[in-house]
Amino acid sequence: MMLYDSMRHFLSPADLTSDERAQILARAKVLKADQSAPERSALRVGALYFNPSLRTRVSFEQAVWRLGGNCQTLNTGSDTWQLEMDPDAIMDGDKVENIVEAAGVLGRYFHLLGVRSFPGSQPWEIERTEPVLQAFARHTGVPIISLEGTMHHPCQSLADHLTLTEKFGDDLRGLPVTLSWAYHPNPLPMAVPNSFALQAALAGCDLTLACPPGYELDDEVMAQIDRESKANGGNFRVNHDRLDGAKGAKVVYVKSWGRKDLWSDKAAERESRQPLRHWQFNDEAWEQTDSAKVMHCLPVRRNVVIAASILDSDRSIVLDEAENRLWAQAALIEHFAKMQGVLA
């Protein structure tokens, strides 16, 4: 549980207790089924994007509206709003506002604040501390909901969990799930795979990480996944073979991400992944599985990351995952709004 001054935030899948998670998933299903007009509430939510977004922006704003509240989306390119992160800086340069006041003011306007801040181009050991999300958590004075950080995309993995329960029932313990790396022309963030794997571990799945050597997830997250798998009745293993790693899976989550040791050298990373172009999830790979459902957080490169033949069949549940962003987030926001005393 992430705690600052006794304020709770949602920056990682592990920031909810298992009771809370079960309650939120159940509530999400109720909200999804009930398409009646929501009553107007007092809830004011902000959504602050340091990086662009379509899916998250829409599903988060609609989720708040589903609760009768108002979500104000703030697209604040890192270029246009130069925030000083050091409260003691002498601000005579380019930066016009300090995080202390920027976050403090938003905390006066909103009951909850969503924040998206992607990694930049520094080494992984620096990026993984994600100073922007941590600073908002420290200075805003209201709960921060991550709309994707460097380490985690917990709203995505909550929606993925909801999707899995729709297909396989509420108890996912022992479900054979593979998280499979795939080739993509660019090194992508690691937040989605970190979160999906951790979420699966929290749910007690029988989890395989299938990836080329060097593409393991964040070290601390790997240890956390291992620990949570054991604690929740699941298993966790790494398999460096694309096909063998998919063997027997009932779920394959396909995703591309960058390798940690080349995080700050994108050109070298691109070069190093050229021999991995065959890591596409296609019919050949699917044949290894136990009639698996195929997941991806979107957007997906067709015929590069996943074959169109899979995406266009009922083996793919990617649109269900996307839709469930709305409902999982609605239940999550409601949960936090109740803690804040804004919703009854």
Add this chain to the structure above:
Amino acid sequence: MMLYDSMRHFLSPADLTSDERAQILARAKVLKADQSAPERSALRVGALYFNPSLRTRVSFEQAVWRLGGNCQTLNTGSDTWQLEMDPDAIMDGDKVENIVEAAGVLGRYFHLLGVRSFPGSQPWEIERTEPVLQAFARHTGVPIISLEGTMHHPCQSLADHLTLTEKFGDDLRGLPVTLSWAYHPNPLPMAVPNSFALQAALAGCDLTLACPPGYELDDEVMAQIDRESKANGGNFRVNHDRLDGAKGAKVVYVKSWGRKDLWSDKAAERESRQPLRHWQFNDEAWEQTDSAKVMHCLPVRRNVVIAASILDSDRSIVLDEAENRLWAQAALIEHFAKMQGVLA
């Protein structure tokens, strides 16, 4: 009627039956007169702009709000969201998302989706197929409402129709209407004049298209206008004389647009229209009419397209047209939302 998989869309004025059109226009007047607070509904509408917009963006968002719903505006510059339109492409280039997933996801979040996509710089025969709107209609899974495409701007012409009925009564059959081309420094899209003329034909007006030779509307639309005029008790003719074309009109719709044969060569088009600078709708032209009301979709170049003396007099009804965007769209959206079962 545009039909994909039995899903109805609104991409052309002809996508409504005459009964539906009458019903929507009547409902628009009720909504306009009733300024009471709307009840909150379950309606979620998206408005996706590949090109910028002010009037449409405001009137469409306010129309949804008038119905108790929530409209989320998505300004997606063609530059920032590179959509791949071929579902079978191997997506290893610049494009990050395929229309299949992009549209499919939006269809999971919204009950209706408005889309604006302007023509580019390819030849007219290619532009007129408007691949973006057609792809969204095919892949979104909910009704698409055109917020201006290449061929049509049906929300504008519905508002124009509403405006005409306010001034001339519900039955517009035989009303002498001139659509008059005007000079503008740049070759503009053809969607508004195509739609206005077709809408007037559907209403059975006595329609004159006044334009220089070469500036006729799209060939198929011209044929459709001719056909619909006859079917609805009206007439349609082309007049290449600026003043004679306005003779006896009770309504003159002034608009500039580009010529089809120079569509992809903007520089040559600009050159070719230099001798047409006198095609301004001014007092001299107005004197030819039967005290005509003057219309334009806005924005209008004052003293180039229309003389300020006309715009600043009660001969101009351009602000009424703009206001009626809100009410015509509210009635239209309500109609589609009822078909979707979202509004009762």
Add this chain to the structure above:
Amino acid sequence: MMLYDSMRHFLSPADLTSDERAQILARAKVLKADQSAPERSALRVGALYFNPSLRTRVSFEQAVWRLGGNCQTLNTGSDTWQLEMDPDAIMDGDKVENIVEAAGVLGRYFHLLGVRSFPGSQPWEIERTEPVLQAFARHTGVPIISLEGTMHHPCQSLADHLTLTEKFGDDLRGLPVTLSWAYHPNPLPMAVPNSFALQAALAGCDLTLACPPGYELDDEVMAQIDRESKANGGNFRVNHDRLDGAKGAKVVYVKSWGRKDLWSDKAAERESRQPLRHWQFNDEAWEQTDSAKVMHCLPVRRNVVIAASILDSDRSIVLDEAENRLWAQAALIEHFAKMQGVLA
């Protein structure tokens, strides 16, 4: 009172009568205390930004929502929407829309319109006429609420007034208040200090303007402050000494702004202020005061304009000011909406 065609606007703190001001401030406190869910109203408000904004954009939109209405924020960079301000211009150049139609259309969609338009780089005597706000006031047909112009930021000073009454009671007559200039690397607009000083004069405060020679406020505003101070039982004086000017103050409003005589020559202004770097509000200055509360409109340059030691202590009430933007604006908008007959 700013009046065009008997339409009232809010472009200056003096655009409200003292009775109205008292009523709005009282109502703001009620709205702030009552956190229940607002009922949906028919209110449609637009907020048009020719310059970027975060605080104003959020607080204004949330204020309208607090009243059950809908606020549509329009970010219209001066670059992307080239408005022609002369109704009689021959518009054959770059400008695509005339203020007459632009404002007229927005007046058809909204019951009230907020507009922000900052000064450019012309001499002060030209900038101070603020053609953009004045043109919208003339042509929109509904009340214009300034979201910061060249001369005034009346929503900010109304919130500042509300904040002062929370700390010092409703009657501020005779309260020792200092408006203190501070060094900033760039010459900033004068709207906030003009408005704060005028607001304090209207409230009858004992007002000191502490600034280096040459940094006095706008000449007409200075005369108006002097006049209103006397009329409302207060005092007004200028003190060119940073420390002496703060002496005995119970409130110090710190702000940086540019000098009028170098308004259009930013480089020369920057040069001329180099000897003024010691004009920082720090502990040394605060020691001169009578345990003053320290105010600033934000964003603030830490350790340049105000020392972090002050901002991080309970001497600073800058977050209260920011929060009160929401509540003061909600009461203000409600007041105008009632005049327009939209709210009961």
